[in-house]
Amino acid sequence: MEIYPKSEIAFSNLNFERPYALIESKKSFKVKILAILGNSQGIDLESDRLFLNSLENADVVFLVEPPRQQLYDYLYQEAWDIIFFAGHSKTINSQGILYLNQEDAITITELKHGFNKAIAAGLQLAIFNSCDGLGLAWELTQLSLPQSIVMRLPIPDRVAQKFLRYFLEAYTAGNPLYLASRIAREQLQ
Numbered sequence: 001m002e003i004y005p006k007s008e009i010a011f012s013n014l015n016f017e018r019p020y021a022l023i024e025s026k027k028s029f030k031v032k033i034l035a036i037l038g039n040s041q042g043i044d045l046e047s048d049r050l051f052l053n054s055l056e057n058a059d060v061v062f063l064v065e066p067p068r069q070q071l072y073d074y075l076y077q078e079a080w081d082i083i084f085f086a087g088h089s090k091t092i093n094s095q096g097i098l099y100l101n102q103e104d105a106i107t108i109t110e111l112k113h114g115f116n117k118a119i120a121a122g123l124q125l126a127i128f129n130s131c132d133g134l135g136l137a138w139e140l141t142q143l144s145l146p147q148s149i150v151m152r153l154p155i156p157d158r159v160a161q162k163f164l165r166y167f168l169e170a171y172t173a174g175n176p177l178y179l180a181s182r183i184a185r186e187q188l189q
Contacts, residue, residue: 031058031172034080038065038087038130039099043157048086048129051165057172065101068110075114079121086160089130096136098128108139115143125149125177127167129160147177163188 035052037045052060061078063071075083088099099105108115115123126148128136133150140148149167151160166187170180 031055031081032079033058033060033082033084034063034074034078035060036063036066036071036083036085036087036098036100038085038089039101040065040087041102043087044161045086047161048084048164051161051168052084055168055172058168068100068104068106071100071106072111072114075111076117078118080118080123081125083118083123083126084129084164085127086129086164089128089136090132091135094135094138096128096133096139098130098136108136108143112143115140115145119143119145127164129164131155149181159188 090097095107097105097107124146128150131154137148137150163184166184167180170183
């Protein structure tokens with residue numbers, strides 16, 4: 001890595017197909033982020049909210065412990081660059097489950113049409129700052145989402161918050177996705 005300091009290792013789907021894009025160009029230079037703050041039992045999501053609100057180059061819309069239909073409506077009706085989820089999740093039999101609130105859990109498969117519409121409208125990245133997200137990543141590759149960032153194992157709340165901060169600071173400063181991801185990981189060490 002010292003020879004190529006800006007290189008990064010990434011995994012991708014071998015069968016990736018670029019989805020038909022409904023929107024060809026952007027008129028805004030701000031990053032549009034849908035921030036979903038899910039079930040927060042035992043974790044501090046207010047730090048994520050404060051940080052996202054402080055980003056100068058981003059327009060952020062928050063859904064706090066949303067019901068299923070509200071999340072689906074926002075995915076389907078709006079155009080987003082990034083979807084961010086913070087809260088609890090887990091993988092059971094290769095399927096990722098998001099805990100939206102105290103009662104509702106949902107899978108990416110159940111949000112398939114909303115995600116397909118968001119991807120066609122320009123969604124480039126989904127970040128899941130939640131534990132055990134490999135099932136989420138696998139399901140998103142089936143929908144041809146260009147990029148996703150998930151946490152493989154349970155992680156401390158503060159580590160997830162710092163990763164988000166470091167990554168989005170690097171990414172909104174104009175660094176490519178993989179380099180921003182690497183910068184964030186290195187800063188965590």
